[in-house]
Amino acid sequence: MRSSNPVFSRRGFSRDNGYAGFGAQPQAGGPAVGTQGNPYAQGNPYAQGTQANPYANNPYAQQDLQHGAPQAPVTTAGRMTMDDVVMRTATTLGILVVTAALAWALLPVDDANISKSYGIAIGAGLVAMVLGLVQAFKRKASPALIVSYAALEGVFLGVVSSVVDNRIASGAAMQAVLGTMAVFIAVLVAYKAGWIRVNRRFYGFVMAAALGFLLLTAVNLLFMAFGGGDGLGFRSGGLGIVFGIVGVLLGACFLALDFKQVEDGIAYGAPKEEAWLAAFGLTMTLVWIYMEFLRLIAILQGND
Numbered sequence: 001m002r003s004s005n006p007v008f009s010r011r012g013f014s015r016d017n018g019y020a021g022f023g024a025q026p027q028a029g030g031p032a033v034g035t036q037g038n039p040y041a042q043g044n045p046y047a048q049g050t051q052a053n054p055y056a057n058n059p060y061a062q063q064d065l066q067h068g069a070p071q072a073p074v075t076t077a078g079r080m081t082m083d084d085v086v087m088r089t090a091t092t093l094g095i096l097v098v099t100a101a102l103a104w105a106l107l108p109v110d111d112a113n114i115s116k117s118y119g120i121a122i123g124a125g126l127v128a129m130v131l132g133l134v135q136a137f138k139r140k141a142s143p144a145l146i147v148s149y150a151a152l153e154g155v156f157l158g159v160v161s162s163v164v165d166n167r168i169a170s171g172a173a174m175q176a177v178l179g180t181m182a183v184f185i186a187v188l189v190a191y192k193a194g195w196i197r198v199n200r201r202f203y204g205f206v207m208a209a210a211l212g213f214l215l216l217t218a219v220n221l222l223f224m225a226f227g228g229g230d231g232l233g234f235r236s237g238g239l240g241i242v243f244g245i246v247g248v249l250l251g252a253c254f255l256a257l258d259f260k261q262v263e264d265g266i267a268y269g270a271p272k273e274e275a276w277l278a279a280f281g282l283t284m285t286l287v288w289i290y291m292e293f294l295r296l297i298a299i300l301q302g303n304d
Helices: 082-106 114-136 143-167 172-193 200-227 237-267 274-301
Strands: none
Touching (some): 082 114, 082 237, 082 274, 114 274, 143 172, 143 274, 200 237, 237 274
């Protein structure tokens, strides 16, 4: 995993392209890597002067030697802008919220219907995961896939949130939403203020922590499947609370990486369609944070 999610390991957001790489050698015609500047900067694939490149010979795709970061292109026709990313992210999140609300209202979780509703939610979640993987490995962004992913993920979140809110911890869903919004705003402010330095050391630490987190989760699931109960205890009690806090903190780190990748993509003149991939990646990260908050609140407030 080369970024906070598989979306940003795609063309336009990976070390194999020119504007979000890690320690690669600069390409001919591209900006030099500054040792004291942008740790991700390397040759800009949109300033190589090839026929396949619609932005060839771009006089504005030069690195700011003083700050070690690329200057944003003066003209933005056909290129990704922050407005594009915001609009696409608002679209995917809006669809997710609408389908979550519909699932909450139309799929009851009382004793007579919870099995059916939960089965639908699990099915929607699995299909959403498959669609997400398909999009992550596609060469280009597919708005239809991304919108479908958001809709199905919303169904899953709606039912899970309803179960937790109505049967475990009243008000947990709204608290998780507020917590996710607070983390997003806090990370954005810290990133823009320069309090979070996204460099290779930060990237390596986050990726190592994420790998460890996912491995522990997988081991816990295996113990739950074959040993019963709560497995190793990562989903309840004091250990579950610590695990949940770590999950939220990892999500916050993922957001910082996402912001950096989007910022570099815009600065290097990524194609406009890359905004869908940015929106997709940000949505996945926000879903991660929400789910960790929901689980953490359920542990803290649950009666079981």
